[in-house]
Every structure is written in structure tokens, then in C-alpha cells.
Amino acid sequence: MAEPEPGLARRRLLLAVPLGIAGLAGLGSMELLRRMRNGTYNPHAINDPRIGHPVPDFSLPAQPPATRGFSSADVMAAGRPILINFFASWCVPCLQEAPTLMALHDSKTIPLWGVAYQDAAPAASDFLARNGNPYTRLARDDTGTTAINFGLYGVPETYYIDRHGIIRWRWAGPLTEETGIGRLHSLMAAYP
Amino acid sequence: MRRGAWLVILVLLAGLPARAWAVTDPSEMLPNHAEELRAEAIGSQLRCLVCQNMTIEDSDAKLAKQLRHIVREQVVAGKSNKQVIAWMVARYGAFVRLRPPFEPLTWVLWFSPLLALGVGVGAAALSRRRPAAPISLSDDERARARALLEP
Numbered sequence: 001m002a003e004p005e006p007g008l009a010r011r012r013l014l015l016a017v018p019l020g021i022a023g024l025a026g027l028g029s030m031e032l033l034r035r036m037r038n039g040t041y042n043p044h045a046i047n048d049p050r051i052g053h054p055v056p057d058f059s060l061p062a063q064p065p066a067t068r069g070f071s072s073a074d075v076m077a078a079g080r081p082i083l084i085n086f087f088a089s090w091c092v093p094c095l096q097e098a099p100t101l102m103a104l105h106d107s108k109t110i111p112l113w114g115v116a117y118q119d120a121a122p123a124a125s126d127f128l129a130r131n132g133n134p135y136t137r138l139a140r141d142d143t144g145t146t147a148i149n150f151g152l153y154g155v156p157e158t159y160y161i162d163r164h165g166i167i168r169w170r171w172a173g174p175l176t177e178e179t180g181i182g183r184l185h186s187l188m189a190a191y192p
Numbered sequence: 193m194r195r196g197a198w199l200v201i202l203v204l205l206a207g208l209p210a211r212a213w214a215v216t217d218p219s220e221m222l223p224n225h226a227e228e229l230r231a232e233a234i235g236s237q238l239r240c241l242v243c244q245n246m247t248i249e250d251s252d253a254k255l256a257k258q259l260r261h262i263v264r265e266q267v268v269a270g271k272s273n274k275q276v277i278a279w280m281v282a283r284y285g286a287f288v289r290l291r292p293p294f295e296p297l298t299w300v301l302w303f304s305p306l307l308a309l310g311v312g313v314g315a316a317a318l319s320r321r322r323p324a325a326p327i328s329l330s331d332d333e334r335a336r337a338r339a340l341l342e343p
Contacts, residue, residue: 008327049285118254144258151283153241153255 037178048151054165055084056149060139063116064125069139070113076165081188082111084159085135085175086147088119089127091155097174098131100181105134109184116140117147117155160184162191220257222264231267234276235260239288247290 035041050056059071075082085101087094105112114135116124121140128135141147150159153172158180160169168191171180222228232249238259240251248256248263259280266276280288292298300307329337 008333011327049282144255148255148258148262148283151285153284 038182040183048170050151050167051170053167055159055161055167056146058146058149060115060141060146063114063138063140064121065128065133066135066138070137072165074137075113075161078111078161078163078165080111080163081168081192082113082161084113084115084150084161086115086117086141086150086152086155086157087124087127088117088155089123090119091117093174094127094156095131097156097176098134100175100177101134102132104175104181104184105132110188111136113137114139115146117152118142118144160187160191166191220260220264222268224268227264227267230273231260231264234267234273235263237277237290238263238280239284239290241284241288 032041055072055075057072059073060069062069075084083104101112104110112134114137116138118141119127124140128138144152147157150157150167151170156174158171158175159167162168169180169183169187173179175181222231235249236247238248240246240248240253240256240259242253242255243251246256248259250256262279263276266279271279277289286293286295286297292301294302
């Protein structure tokens with residue numbers, strides 16, 4: 001076949017450019033979806049201003065079955081990284097993440113501290129009796145003020161706190177193997 | 193026809209709960225009218241983190257209600273509008289502001305109208321300077337076109 005005329009070549013280029021842009025946009029979207037699945041990208045969290053800062057000051061009362069709550073001083077004194085998980089008995093995704101949290105508890109990878117968020121104490125302890133209690137320490141945030149100081153906007157949310165009490169990572173939504181648990185080891189290596 | 197009437201009533205009712213709460217609830221308002229107006233002005237610049245395209249003044253999410261309350265507390269305590277917004281930004285990031293600040297992260301956003309205008313003007317200038325050359329066909333193509341056109 002003869003070489004296409006310059007005019008025709010330009011037309012092909014005109015077609016190729018939008019196709020190319022659409023293709024690149026598709027690849028970009030696939031990458032975003034991949035990152036959403038493995039927990040490195042959360043579309044709702046534009047930025048997390050609390051990352052890199054110490055946990056806010058708080059002191060929370062006990063959530064049964066625990067007999068004493070915990071405070072920011074306790075977090076600082078832990079001397080090792082911990083996960084703080086906000087949950088509630090009225091929260092469906094919390095039910096969804098319960099098996100993952102139990103598996104994490106059984107693996108003894110990292111201590112999990114729980115905060116019952118705006119929940120009736122008996123309802124929260126019922127929830128733990130039914131679905132297992134993965135928490136080494138348990139407190140309750142009735143007013144939700146501590147949660148707001150963490151920058152929480154829904155339950156469940158999980159924060160990785162290093163041994164100096166600095167928030168290093170946060171996940172808004174249920175924890176699964178892909179969203180977070182898989183990242184724990186690299187977090188623990190980077191921020192012991 | 194009766195079913196149609198019921199449908200209309202249902203649709204009308206569906207719009208009600210959204211109006212019933214929010215700032216129209218008098219128990220949430222500050223007794224001092226000037227302070228209440230200032231709190232509303234601040235709150236209407238803040239995004240509800242639960243239903244992300246509503247302000248905390250409009251939303252009846254529990255968190256929005258709490259944030260409204262915090263705004264009012266701080267207004268009564270004499271905090272400036274800037275201080276209240278900074279308090280929110282420290283917890284939820286610049287995302288919480290419905291009117292985004294002018295900073296390196298948002299430059300593209302703020303300049304996007306100018307960018308779009310530039311692209312448009314550029315395209316117009318280009319098309320003016322170089323009117324599209326009529327497409328000339330080679331002999332082969334001419335023959336193919338004829339074969340396609342002729343019955």
C-alpha cells in the first residue's frame with residue numbers, strides 16, 4: 001500500500017491523541033484502584049494532617065469487660081508500636097473486620113487497643129462477647145471528642161502509633177488482609 | 193390515579209427529614225444572634241466529612257452536629273473565624289474547607305480556568321493561522337474511494 005498522504009496522517013494523529021489520552025487515563029484509574037485495594041490510597045482522605053504528629057491528649061474511661069480505660073500517657077508509656085481501633089456495636093463494617101482483628105490478636109503481631117465510639121457500654125460489651133475481643137486494652141469515647149481530635153470521621157478507623165506515640169498511619173474503613181494488615185510488617189520495620 | 197397521588201405524597205415526604213434537623217433546630221442555635229450568624233458563616237465553609245458535599249450546617253449526620261456544636265463553643269469563647277477554621281484543618285486537613293485555600297497544592301485548581309482559557313485561545317489562534325489543508329488523495333486511494341462509492 002502507498003504511504004498515506006500528510007493530510008491523512010494528520011487525521012490519524014488526531015484520532016490517536018484522544019485514544020492515547022483515554023488509554024493513559026484508564027491505566028491511571030487501574031493504578032488508583034490497585035492502591036485502594038492494598039491500602040496505600042484512600043479516595044476520601046485527601047490528606048491526614050495528624051500523620052507524623054503525636055496522639056492528641058486524652059483520657060478515656062473503661063469499656064467493659066476491661067476495668068480501666070487508657071490515656072495518651074498510657075500510649076506514650078507503651079514503649080512499642082500499637083494499633084488503636086475505633087469501633088461501635090452499631091457499625092456494620094466493624095462486624096466485617098472483626099475476624100481480621102481476631103486473627104491479628106492471635107498472631108501476636110502488635111497489640112490492639114480498642115475504643116468504643118459513641119456506644120452504650122452494654123451494647124459494646126455484648127458486641128465483643130459475640131464477635132470476640134481482640135483488644136489488649138479497652139476504653140470508651142462517649143462524646144466522640146477524642147475521636148474528633150484524632151481526625152476520625154467514621155467507624156471503624158485504625159491508627160498505627162509508633163513507640164514514641166507518633167501517629168504513622170491511619171486507615172478509615174474495615175481492616176482486611178489487603179487494606180492494612182499486609183502493610184503492618186513494613187510499617188513496623190519503618191517505625192518500630 | 194389513587195396510587196399516583198400516594199406516590200406524590202411519598203415523594204414530598206421524602207424531602208422532609210433533611211429539612212427537619214440541621215441548623216433550623218432552635219435548640220442548636222446560640223442565644224446571641226450575632227454569634228449565631230458568625231457560627232453559621234464559619235460552619236457553611238466547612239465540609240461534612242460524612243456526606244462530603246454538604247456543609248456541616250446543612251448535614252444531619254451526627255458528626256456534623258458535633259462539629260457545629262464545637263464551632264459554636266469556640267465562637268462563644270471568642271475565637272476568631274480563622275482560629276476556628278484552623279482548629280478544623282489541624283484535624284481534618286485542608287479538605288474540610290469548602291473554599292480551598294490558595295497554596296501550592298491547590299494552584300492547579302485555582303488556575304484551571306486560566307489554563308482552560310489559554311488552551312482555548314491557543315487552539316483558536318492555531319486554527320486561524322493554519323486553515324486545514326484540503327486532503328489530497330493518492331491515485332490508489334482515489335480508486336478505492338470510487339470502488340466504494342459506485343454501486
